[in-house]
Amino acid sequence: MRPASARSISCRSMRLPPALFCVTITSRAMTNRSMGGRSLGLTLPKLFYQCYNSPREESEPGAGIMATEQREPAVIRLDEASPTPKYQQIVEQVRALVASGVLSPRTRLPSVRQLAADLGINVNTVLAAYRALESEGIILLRHGARAVVHPRLERVTEPPVGDIERIRAALERTRTDALLLGMTLEQLRALAAEVFGR
Amino acid sequence: MATLLAVGIQALVLVIITTISLLMPSLTRRDLLFGTTVPPNTRATAAGRAIIRRYRTGVLLLAILQAIGLVLLRALAPARFWASIGIVVIPLVLVLLPDIPYLLAWRASRALASSAPPAAPPVPSAGLHPRRYADYVPLVWEALPLALIALTASYLAMTYAAAPAIIPTHFDAAGNPNAYAHKTVGSYFLLVWTQLFLYVLITFLSALTVRAKAQPTVADETFRRRMMRYLFGVKSLMIALMGVLALSVAQSALSGHANVNWVLWVTLGCVVLILGGAIWIGITTGQGGSRLGINGQNTTDRMDDRYWKLGGIYANPSDPAIFVERRFGLGWTINVGNPRALLVLIILLALPFAFTALTFVVVGR
Numbered sequence: 001m002r003p004a005s006a007r008s009i010s011c012r013s014m015r016l017p018p019a020l021f022c023v024t025i026t027s028r029a030m031t032n033r034s035m036g037g038r039s040l041g042l043t044l045p046k047l048f049y050q051c052y053n054s055p056r057e058e059s060e061p062g063a064g065i066m067a068t069e070q071r072e073p074a075v076i077r078l079d080e081a082s083p084t085p086k087y088q089q090i091v092e093q094v095r096a097l098v099a100s101g102v103l104s105p106r107t108r109l110p111s112v113r114q115l116a117a118d119l120g121i122n123v124n125t126v127l128a129a130y131r132a133l134e135s136e137g138i139i140l141l142r143h144g145a146r147a148v149v150h151p152r153l154e155r156v157t158e159p160p161v162g163d164i165e166r167i168r169a170a171l172e173r174t175r176t177d178a179l180l181l182g183m184t185l186e187q188l189r190a191l192a193a194e195v196f197g198r
Numbered sequence: 199m200a201t202l203l204a205v206g207i208q209a210l211v212l213v214i215i216t217t218i219s220l221l222m223p224s225l226t227r228r229d230l231l232f233g234t235t236v237p238p239n240t241r242a243t244a245a246g247r248a249i250i251r252r253y254r255t256g257v258l259l260l261a262i263l264q265a266i267g268l269v270l271l272r273a274l275a276p277a278r279f280w281a282s283i284g285i286v287v288i289p290l291v292l293v294l295l296p297d298i299p300y301l302l303a304w305r306a307s308r309a310l311a312s313s314a315p316p317a318a319p320p321v322p323s324a325g326l327h328p329r330r331y332a333d334y335v336p337l338v339w340e341a342l343p344l345a346l347i348a349l350t351a352s353y354l355a356m357t358y359a360a361a362p363a364i365i366p367t368h369f370d371a372a373g374n375p376n377a378y379a380h381k382t383v384g385s386y387f388l389l390v391w392t393q394l395f396l397y398v399l400i401t402f403l404s405a406l407t408v409r410a411k412a413q414p415t416v417a418d419e420t421f422r423r424r425m426m427r428y429l430f431g432v433k434s435l436m437i438a439l440m441g442v443l444a445l446s447v448a449q450s451a452l453s454g455h456a457n458v459n460w461v462l463w464v465t466l467g468c469v470v471l472i473l474g475g476a477i478w479i480g481i482t483t484g485q486g487g488s489r490l491g492i493n494g495q496n497t498t499d500r501m502d503d504r505y506w507k508l509g510g511i512y513a514n515p516s517d518p519a520i521f522v523e524r525r526f527g528l529g530w531t532i533n534v535g536n537p538r539a540l541l542v543l544i545i546l547l548a549l550p551f552a553f554t555a556l557t558f559v560v561v562g563r
C-alpha cells in the first residue's frame with residue numbers, strides 16, 4: 001500500500017517545474033525515511049512520470065478537485081441521520097483526512113462560508129468545527145476564517161511521551177470496551193488490522 | 199434601412215432565444231425535469247418525453263406567432279416607432295413568452311414527480327479545497343483584456359490633441375453623427391471608462407460565482423472551469439468591441455464621418471460568438487457537467503424542491519449560499535432568500551444604471 005505522504009507529495013508537486021520537483025521529492029522521501037516511516041513505495045522516476053504525464057485536464061489550474069479526486073478525494077460527507085452533531089462530523093472527518101495525509105500540512109482549507117454553502121448548513125456550524133480543530137492543533141485559523149492545516153504537523157520530531165501515553169490509554173480503553181461488548185482479542189486484532197491497514 | 203435593421207436584430211434575437219429554449223431540456227441535469235427533481239432517466243420515459251415534446255411544440259408555436267407579429271409590426275408600425283424607446287418592449291416579450299410553455303411543463307413535471315416513489319435524500323458533501331477565481335482562469339490571462347484597454351487608451355491619448363473641441367457621441371444607422379459633446383477627458387475617453395467598468399463588473403461577477411454552491415465531483419469542476427473561461431472570453435470580446443467602437447468614434451471626430459457598417463458587423467459577430475459559445479458549452483458540457491458522460495456524477499443539486507419557486511427561483515433563508523446552480527438554464531442564479539444575496543443582486547443591478555447615469559453626466563446629454 002502506498003503511504004499517505006506519497007499521495008500528498010504527488011498532488012502538491014503537480015505544478016512545480018521538473019528541477020524543483022526532483023529536489024522536493026528527494027527531500028520529502030528522505031524526510032519520510034528519517035521519520036522511520038515506510039518506504040514511499042514509488043520510485044522517483046515513477047513519481048515523476050505520474051505527476052508530469054497526467055492528462056492535461058488534471059494539470060490545468062483549477063483542477064484541484066480533479067487532481068485529488070483521482071487519488072484520494074478530500075471530501076466531507078454529512079450523515080444527516082447520525083446522532084453525531086454536524087460540527088463534530090466535520091471535525092472527525094478533517095482529523096481523519098489530515099491523519100491519513102490526504103490533507104497535508106499548510107494545505108489551505110475552504111473558507112467557512114464556502115464550506116457552509118456547499119454543505120447547505122449554517123455558517124456557525126462550520127465555524128464551530130474549525131474552532132474545535134484549531135483548539136486541537138489540527139488547523140490554524142488566520143484572519144478569522146482562512147484556515148490551513150497546521151504547519152507544525154510536518155515537523156520531523158518524535159511525538160512527546162505524553163502524547164504516546166494518551167494514545168496508549170485510548171487503545172487500552174478501546175480494548176476494554178471491545179471485551180465488554182463480547183469481542184475476542186482475535187476479532188479485535190482483525191478489526192484493528194482492517195482499520196490501521198487502510 | 200433603420201427599420202429593416204431593427205427588425206433584423208429582433209428576428210435574430212427571436213431565433214437565438216427559440217434555439218436556446220428548444221435545447222434547454224437536454225442541457226440540464228438528468229434528474230431534473232423543468233426545475234423538478236425526478237428519478238434519473240425520467241426524460242427517456244414516455245411521460246417525460248411527452249412533457250418535453252409539448253414544451254418544444256409550445257416554444258415553436260410561440261416563435262411562429264412572434265415572427266408573424268414582427269412582420270406585422272414592420273408593415274403597420276410607423277417609422278418613428280422603430281426609432282423610439284418602445285422597441286425595447288419587443289426583446290422583453292421575446293424573452294418572457296417562452297416562460298409560458300416552461301410553466302406548463304414545470305406543472306406537468308411536478309405531477310409526474312409526485313407519482314414517483316420518493317428518492318433517498320442525497321448526502322450533503324463538499325470538497326475541502328478553497329475555490330478562487332485564479333484557480334480557474336490563470337491570472338496571466340488577465341493581461342489580454344488589460345492590454346486591450348491600454349491600447350485603446352493609448353490610441354485615444356495620441357489623437358486627443360488633434361480632435362475637435364466638439365466630438366460626436368452618437369450616430370444614426372447611416373453613420374452620420376446625431377449627438378455631440380464637448381471634448382473632455384471624460385467624454386473622449388468614455389469608451390475606455392466603459393471598458394474598465396466591464397472589466398471590473400465581469401471579474402467581480404466571476405469571482406462571486408466561483409464561490410457558488412458546488413459538488414465535489416469532476417463533472418461539476420469541469421463545468422465551473424469552462425464557464426469561468428467562457429466568462430473571461432466574453433469579457434475580453436466585449437472589451438475588444440469597445441476598443442473597435444472607440445477607434446470608430448475617434449476617426450469620426452477627426453474626419454467628421456463614421457463608417458458604421460463594419461462596426462455593425464463586428465458587433466453582430468461578437469454577439470454570435472458569445473451566444474455560440476454559450477450554446478457550445480451547453481451542448482458539450484451541460485449544466486453542472488451533466489453531458490460530460492461521467493458515470494454516477496450527474497446527480498441532482500441536493501437542494502430541496504420546496505425552496506425552488508416555480509422551479510427556477512431559489513429562496514432558502516437557511517442556506518448561506520449566495521449563488522446556486524440554475525435548475526433550468528445554464529450557469530447560476532441567486533438565492534433570493536439570503537439577505538446577502540439580495541444585496542449582491544441590488545449592487546449588480548445598480549452598477550450598470552449608475553454607470554449609464556454617470557456617462558450621461560460626463561457626456562452632457
